[in-house]
Every structure is written in C-alpha cells, then in structure tokens.
Amino acid sequence: MKTNQILVRYGELSTKGKNRSSFIGRLRDNVRQTFSDIEGFRVKAERDRMFIYLDDEAAMEQVLARLPRVFGIQTFSPVTQAELSLESMQEAAMKVMEKLDTDQKSFKVSVKRPNKAFPHEKPEIVQAVGSQVLRNYPGLSVQMKDPDIDLKIEVREEGAFMMAETIQGAGGLPVGAGGKALLMLSGGLDSPVAGYHMLKRGVRLELIHFFSPPFTNERAKEKVFDLAEKLSGFGSSVNLHIIPFTKLQQEVHKQVPDNITMTSTRRMMMRVADLVLEETKCQAIVTGESLGQVASQTLESLHAINAVTHTPVLRPLIAMDKLDIIETAQAIDTYDISIRPFEDCCTIFTPANPKTKPKLEKVEYYENFVDFDELIREAAAERETIKFPRAKAAAFDDLL
Numbered sequence: 001m002k003t004n005q006i007l008v009r010y011g012e013l014s015t016k017g018k019n020r021s022s023f024i025g026r027l028r029d030n031v032r033q034t035f036s037d038i039e040g041f042r043v044k045a046e047r048d049r050m051f052i053y054l055d056d057e058a059a060m061e062q063v064l065a066r067l068p069r070v071f072g073i074q075t076f077s078p079v080t081q082a083e084l085s086l087e088s089m090q091e092a093a094m095k096v097m098e099k100l101d102t103d104q105k106s107f108k109v110s111v112k113r114p115n116k117a118f119p120h121e122k123p124e125i126v127q128a129v130g131s132q133v134l135r136n137y138p139g140l141s142v143q144m145k146d147p148d149i150d151l152k153i154e155v156r157e158e159g160a161f162m163m164a165e166t167i168q169g170a171g172g173l174p175v176g177a178g179g180k181a182l183l184m185l186s187g188g189l190d191s192p193v194a195g196y197h198m199l200k201r202g203v204r205l206e207l208i209h210f211f212s213p214p215f216t217n218e219r220a221k222e223k224v225f226d227l228a229e230k231l232s233g234f235g236s237s238v239n240l241h242i243i244p245f246t247k248l249q250q251e252v253h254k255q256v257p258d259n260i261t262m263t264s265t266r267r268m269m270m271r272v273a274d275l276v277l278e279e280t281k282c283q284a285i286v287t288g289e290s291l292g293q294v295a296s297q298t299l300e301s302l303h304a305i306n307a308v309t310h311t312p313v314l315r316p317l318i319a320m321d322k323l324d325i326i327e328t329a330q331a332i333d334t335y336d337i338s339i340r341p342f343e344d345c346c347t348i349f350t351p352a353n354p355k356t357k358p359k360l361e362k363v364e365y366y367e368n369f370v371d372f373d374e375l376i377r378e379a380a381a382e383r384e385t386i387k388f389p390r391a392k393a394a395a396f397d398d399l400l
C-alpha cells in the first residue's frame with residue numbers, strides 16, 4: 001500500500017469548449033514546471049481530471065503544500081493505493097482516516113468497481129472497510145446522504161484507489177492561457193497584488209522594475225527579487241527586467257517643475273515599459289494603481305500618464321480598498337516583504353506638493369525641452385534580466 005498519487009480536478013477551464021484540450025495541456029505543463037525540482041514527479045492529464053504520481057511520502061508532502069497555489073485547479077485529493085484484497089483495502093482505509101479530523105463526524109464508504117474481475121461485490125467491500133473504520137473510530141456516525149467524510153474506493157485493474165479528502169485549489173485559469181503582460185513591479189504593497197490577480201486570470205507575467213542607484217540601494221532590489229520569487233510560485237516562471245532609471249529620473253527633475261515630476265516620471269516609466277513590452281512580446285502593461293491612493297492616482301493623473309502609449313494599461317486594483325489589497329497581500333505572502341522599510345525610486349523623489357490634477361499640456365510642454373527618446377532607449381537596452389524561481393540555480397551555486 002502506498003500514498004503516492006494526487007487526483008486533480010480542473011477549475012473553470014472545464015467550461016471552455018473547444019479550447020479545453022489546450023487549457024489542460026497548459027495546466028499540465030505548469031504543474032510539471034512548478035514541481036520540476038521534485039525527483040520522480042510524473043503527471044498524466046486526462047479529459048476530466050489529472051493524476052500526479054510521486055515516489056514517496058516526502059515528495060507527497062511537498063507537492064500538497066505547493067499545489068494550492070497553482071491556478072486552474074478547483075480541488076485535489078491525495079490518493080492511497082491498496083492491493084486487490086479486502087485486507088489491503090482495510091489497512092489503506094486506516095491510513096487515510098488517520099489524516100482526517102474524525103471528531104463528531106458523519107461517515108460513509110462509496111465504492112466504484114470498474115474491475116469486474118475482482119471477486120468481491122460492492123456491498124462486501126463497503127461492509128469490510130466500513131466496519132473496520134467504525135471499529136477504530138467509534139465516534140463516527142454513519143450517514144448516507146452528504147456525510148462529512150466520504151471514503152471513496154475505486155477498484156481498478158492496477159489496484160484499489162482510496163481517498164477521503166478534498167482540498168481546495170487556487171481556482172482561476174492556468175497561467176499562460178490568457179496571453180502575457182508586463183507588470184510594473186515596485187517594492188510596494190500594491191503591484192504584487194495586481195500581478196497576482198492577472199496570474200489568476202491566466203495571464204503570464206514579465207516583470208519590470210525601475211531602479212535608481214545610488215538613491216535606492218541593493219536591499220530595495222532584494223525586496224523586488226523576493227516579490228518576483230513569490231509571483232513565480234503560481235504555476236509559471238517569470239523574468240524580471242531591472243531598468244537603470246537614475247539618469248532619466250534626474251533629467252526629469254532638472255526639466256520639470258517639482259509639482260509635476262511625479263506624473264512625468266511615471267510617463268517615462270511607461271515609455272520604457274513599452275519598449276520592453278515589444279521585445280518580450282507582451283500584450284498589455286499592468287500596474288498596481290488604485291484610485292485616490294496618492295497624488296499620481298487621480299483620473300487626471302492617470303490620463304496624463306496614459307497619453308504616452310497606445311498599449312492597454314490594466315489596473316486590476318483601480319477600484320479596490322486598501323484594506324482588501326492588504327488582505328490579499330497577506331494571503332499570498334507578499335505583505336511582509338512589501339512592508340520592509342527600503343525606499344523605492346519614487347519615494348525618494350516624491351515632491352512635497354505633487355499636483356493631483358496635472359494638466360497634460362503642461363507636462364508635455366516641459367518634457368519637450370529635452371530629447372528623452374535617447375535616454376529611454378538606453379534605459380531599456382541596459383536592463384538586467386533575471387529569471388525566477390531562482391531556487392534551483394541557488395542550490396546549484398551552493399554545490400560549486
């Protein structure tokens with residue numbers, strides 16, 4: 001008897017008609033890549049469900065811990081495989097029950113028996129396994145309709161498969177099924193949450209971060225690395241592009257009156273992002289902007305920022321309350337990273353009184369005195385690109 005399989009049930013993708021098989025293929029590839037560090041990991045995708053096969057229980061534990069983050073999965077169940085005998089099934093049932101909370105719970109055994117050669121009929125199997133469980137867990141009450149614990153047994157050619165737990169998956173769509181977008185990732189609270197929402201809708205991410213040494217330090221960069229690592233845990237790897245932004249930022253401060261530098265800086269970021277977007281074949285830019293949070297996040301300001309591009313700029317948090325954003329940040333484990341106290345390039349250059357209603361014509365007028373194009377091309381070209389997750393590379397480094 002061994003506990004070495006997981007049954008995975010698909011999420012929303014089951015409703016996608018003709019696209020179904022490509023969605024399933026995508027999910028299978030994402031699952032494979034998420035667990036590529038686990039030796040012996042195998043996955044088989046069928047039309048209605050997917051099976052994961054593992055070598056041992058240590059691998060099982062690791063996969064069960066990380067699987068709830070992979071988008072496109074509704075629920076999943078660990079499966080214990082017994083040999084084709086009533087004794088082995090009884091023994092396996094004990095193993096399954098031992099993992100569950102059985103206090104004051106109702107219970108039943110359900111059997112499917114596609115393997116007609118197995119010499120015992122369904123009622124016999126129910127009787128043998130059910131009585132064994134009730135003997136060991138006298139607190140359980142039997143209930144046929146909607147019991148708390150439904151111990152399911154499927155008798156197939158290869159053995160008897162048993163499960164009782166249904167664990168909630170992440171839902172959403174498999175990452176990559178919805179194209180690719182470029183997320184502007186600062187070290188703050190909002191942008192990682194914005195990225196999470198896009199990933200959940202199946203959009204793959206490239207990440208772009210604007211870095212202004214010496215005004216921002218290595219610790220600030222490390223923060224962004226850690227956020228990128230988290231965002232790579234949802235079923236798809238991500239590339240982070242670090243843009244040297246100091247020159248552009250200083251030029252903006254030289255040319256543009258203080259109270260509109262914020263808007264102008266954002267416009268420069270957009271223009272650099274547009275170049276990276278083209279090269280990396282992304283279809284949209286994503287930001288963590290949320291209406292009214294700060295001066296640069298008024299509709300007037302967003303209008304002035306947007307005017308530099310025809311690319312769709314998606315702002316998943318635009319109408320969300322800060323408290324809800326914080327709650328999500330906590331749930332996806334980015335909160336503690338985001339609140340580390342290192343300044344990002346915008347915090348440092350923030351003027352005392354930024355305009356909340358910058359006029360586009362005014363911003364354009366001041367920007368006109370310099371040829372920013374060259375600086376923008378240079379910033380995009382001199383970027384450093386790092387792939388996440390980095391875990392395997394780091395482990396390998398340790399060996400050298």
Ligand code: ATP
Nearest residue numbers: 184185186188189190191208209210287288289296
């Ligand atoms: P965040 O919590 O994401 O930093 P914020 O509320 O601090 O957001 P701003 O600082 O105004 O808001 O930034 C708005 C958006 O612009 C961010 O959500 C992010 O998408 C982008 N952005 C800001 N600074 C940077 C940066 N240094 N690199 C990349 N993107 C940035």
Ligand code: MG
Nearest residue numbers: 186187188346
């Ligand atoms: Mg910020």
